[in-house]
Amino acid sequence: MTRAPEAVQHYLDQFASVAPTLPGEDVPWLKRSRASAIRRFSDVGFPTPRNEAWKYTRVTPIEKRRFSQPTTAPSVSPDSVERFHLAATDCHRLIFVDGQYAESLSSPGELPDGVVIERLARAIERFPEELASLLDDSGSGNAGCFGALNAAFMQDGAFIHLGKDAVVVDPIHLMFLASGKQNDIVSHPRVVILAERGSHAAIVESYVSLDECVYFNNVRTDIRVGTSACIEHYKLQQESRKAFHVSDLRVHQSAGSAFHSHSISFGGALVRNDIGVALDAEDALCTLNGLFLADGRQHVDYHTRIDHLKPSCTSKEFYKGILSGRARGVFNGVVYVHPGADRTDAQQTNNNLLLSKDAEIDTKPQLEIHADDVKCSHGATVGQLDEDMLFYLRSRGINESAARGLLVYGFARDVVDRIEISAIRNRLADTLLSRLPVDVQVKEIVG
Amino acid sequence: MLKIKNLHVVVDGKEIIRGLNLEVKTGEVHAIMGPNGSGKSTLAYVLAGREGYEVTSGEIVYEGKDLLALSAEERACKGMFLAFQYPVEIPGVNNTYFLKAALNAVRKQRGEPELDAMDFLALVKEKLKVLHMDESLLQRAVNVGFSGGEKKRNEIFQMAIIEPRLAILDETDSGLDIDALKDVADGVNALRSKDRSMIVVTHYQRLLNYIIPDRVHVLDSGRIVKSGGSDLALHLEEEGYLWVRREAASA
Numbered sequence: 229m230t231r232a233p234e235a236v237q238h239y240l241d242q243f244a245s246v247a248p249t250l251p252g253e254d255v256p257w258l259k260r261s262r263a264s265a266i267r268r269f270s271d272v273g274f275p276t277p278r279n280e281a282w283k284y285t286r287v288t289p290i291e292k293r294r295f296s297q298p299t300t301a302p303s304v305s306p307d308s309v310e311r312f313h314l315a316a317t318d319c320h321r322l323i324f325v326d327g328q329y330a331e332s333l334s335s336p337g338e339l340p341d342g343v344v345i346e347r348l349a350r351a352i353e354r355f356p357e358e359l360a361s362l363l364d365d366s367g368s369g370n371a372g373c374f375g376a377l378n379a380a381f382m383q384d385g386a387f388i389h390l391g392k393d394a395v396v397v398d399p400i401h402l403m404f405l406a407s408g409k410q411n412d413i414v415s416h417p418r419v420v421i422l423a424e425r426g427s428h429a430a431i432v433e434s435y436v437s438l439d440e441c442v443y444f445n446n447v448r449t450d451i452r453v454g455t456s457a458c459i460e461h462y463k464l465q466q467e468s469r470k471a472f473h474v475s476d477l478r479v480h481q482s483a484g485s486a487f488h489s490h491s492i493s494f495g496g497a498l499v500r501n502d503i504g505v506a507l508d509a510e511d512a513l514c515t516l517n518g519l520f521l522a523d524g525r526q527h528v529d530y531h532t533r534i535d536h537l538k539p540s541c542t543s544k545e546f547y548k549g550i551l552s553g554r555a556r557g558v559f560n561g562v563v564y565v566h567p568g569a570d571r572t573d574a575q576q577t578n579n580n581l582l583l584s585k586d587a588e589i590d591t592k593p594q595l596e597i598h599a600d601d602v603k604c605s606h607g608a609t610v611g612q613l614d615e616d617m618l619f620y621l622r623s624r625g626i627n628e629s630a631a632r633g634l635l636v637y638g639f640a641r642d643v644v645d646r647i648e649i650s651a652i653r654n655r656l657a658d659t660l661l662s663r664l665p666v667d668v669q670v671k672e673i674v675g
Numbered sequence: 676m677l678k679i680k681n682l683h684v685v686v687d688g689k690e691i692i693r694g695l696n697l698e699v700k701t702g703e704v705h706a707i708m709g710p711n712g713s714g715k716s717t718l719a720y721v722l723a724g725r726e727g728y729e730v731t732s733g734e735i736v737y738e739g740k741d742l743l744a745l746s747a748e749e750r751a752c753k754g755m756f757l758a759f760q761y762p763v764e765i766p767g768v769n770n771t772y773f774l775k776a777a778l779n780a781v782r783k784q785r786g787e788p789e790l791d792a793m794d795f796l797a798l799v800k801e802k803l804k805v806l807h808m809d810e811s812l813l814q815r816a817v818n819v820g821f822s823g824g825e826k827k828r829n830e831i832f833q834m835a836i837i838e839p840r841l842a843i844l845d846e847t848d849s850g851l852d853i854d855a856l857k858d859v860a861d862g863v864n865a866l867r868s869k870d871r872s873m874i875v876v877t878h879y880q881r882l883l884n885y886i887i888p889d890r891v892h893v894l895d896s897g898r899i900v901k902s903g904g905s906d907l908a909l910h911l912e913e914e915g916y917l918w919v920r921r922e923a924a925s926a
Binding site: 614616624625634635637674 | 816
């Protein structure tokens with residue numbers, strides 16, 4: 229037997245040593261699923277630029293490092309995580325430190341009847357049969373390298389089950405914190421959300437770090453939105469500048485359901501987000517809003533795909549990127565209207581701002597239509613600040629430097645303003661001011 | 676207040692203003708009329724300090740100073756205001772904080788203290804009433820999702836808040852229905868004073884039924900070809916611009 233490339237072998241060796249400690253060791257289907265996933269990883273290896281989906285994003289920096297999965301979590305004081313809470317909002321909060329559940333920091337709170345919010349490791353023990361169809365990976369051959377790694381190594385995360393007509397009023401906040409106590413840690417968080425008929429909740433996944441350390445988050449989230457259910461999903465990636473972050477969000481929608489996604493990425497050494505939504509029954513609605521910022525030598529990549537499988541569904545996608553320094557951005561958005569998906573209404577927009585001559589974006593909106601009577605539009609722009617806007621502000625006495633800053637801030641704020649939860653909106657507005665290259669006067673103006 | 680002498684302006688290699696002379700005294704309202712392409716909007720932009728408009732000769736003196744040496748924001752701070760023909764939509768920039776920043780920039784230049792949030796809000800509410808504007812517009816992004824009429828009202832609303840020394844209204848009447856036109860004219864008339872001058876640029880006489888100018892000038896091919904009192908506007912409405920051209924040609 230030939231030995232796998234070193235980078236792949238590293239994870240095979242890791243698997244051999246940590247597998248016995250992972251949850252579900254005594255759950256036969258899960259054990260099988262993990263074994264099948266690691267085999268698949270061994271077969272596919274890391275993607276190269278020859279793979280169309282990874283054409284603009286090289287993962288060699290991830291391959292080169294020897295990340296390892298810890299089995300114990302360092303202790304982190306409640307004070308140090310408080311700044312990552314959603315201010316002024318009561319939340320059902322689960323906190324994970326370096327991929328592991330931190331019970332002392334978490335507060336799941338009181339839940340309405342029919343609602344389960346449970347850390348995944350415990351959910352596997354409590355609901356092994358229920359989770360089998362959602363987690364068993366042995367049959368799927370399409371999740372690729374990072375999906376396979378997550379399926380093999382997943383250690384914890386969250387299981388959220390909203391029973392029929394259940395409504396959770398306060399946001400459910402899942403916080404994944406990197407402690408920075410040790411470099412080269414990898415975690416494979418897995419989130420499963422099952423929203424039954426008529427249920428409604430807002431779920432926030434935030435990825436944060438205490439220190440500027442090197443680590444790797446390889447995230448997988450699956451959401452099933454049942455008939456007439458409504459899920460608002462927020463993913464806030466605000467990590468160490470040296471962090472590696474790969475995530476895959478898969479959504480399946482039933483008839484008359486609504487799914488609203490807001491994905492905000494503030495950059496890292498390498499950030500890759502895949503989002504796939506299947507509109508699999510009539511009258512389903514999805515909105516995908518996104519904002520990404522990158523500076524220095526950061527790299528942020530968004531790949532989204534919306535499948536219109538059935539008639540009369542609506543999708544609205546609105547993504548913006550702001551790049552400066554020598555940063556690199558990628559937006560690849562596919563809207564696929566399948567045969568029979570008549571009366572589809574699909575809009576896709578991607579606008580990008582390049583603030584330096586060395587920043588670069590590759591944007592590729594793709595619309596494929598195989599049905600009749602559809603209303604589809606897409607467009608992408610790449611550019612600098614708008615001269616008309618700049619003159620308008622200056623003609624009102626706002627000096628050039630402040631006007632430029634205000635326009636950069638406004639460009640980003642336009643996405644943030646679409647967020648329903650004011651605590652998240654305000655939090656992000658503050659972050660934008662500290663992260664964007666804007667004049668100090670802008671802070672006074674919008675403060 | 677404003678003296679323009681033998682002004683020549685080139686845009687994209689083409690001479691648009693070709694020897695324009697104009698004097699506007701403090702407290703006066705001047706109307707500048709002219710057919711499409713006569714240089715009306717170019718004049719408005721040159722006065723407001725837009726880049727890309729090259730003054731090849733002539734001078735503009737504003738309150739005794741060389742206007743052309745000032746940036747757009749410096750002109751605004753010194754009391755100049757342009758009400759845009761096509762107000763610009765600025766997504767993500769809130770109308771209220773934009774307006775507050777604009778007002779405070781001008782007040783700072785005048786040596787006045789910045790207004791606090793309470794005083795600012797009181798001022799804003801008072802001016803909104805004059806223009807029959809809904810308060811909810813304040814919470815929206817600048818001009819985003821505004822109807823054509825709302826955008827024009829918003830220009831005059833901004834002018835009412837900022838209280839400029841010299842206001843230039845560029846085709847403020849275009850695209851307005853009669854109710855909006857009256858509101859806009861009321862807003863403008865409320866600001867007329869012996870200390871403030873206005874230049875009303877318009878294609879049609881209609882607006883001048885409501886804003887009665889002290890002087891009317893006809894601009895054609897980048898020059899003022901005829902000047903007169905407010906009755907000149909009425910005459911133009913009846914005879915059309917061809918009449919002025921014929922007269923100018925035979926002179």
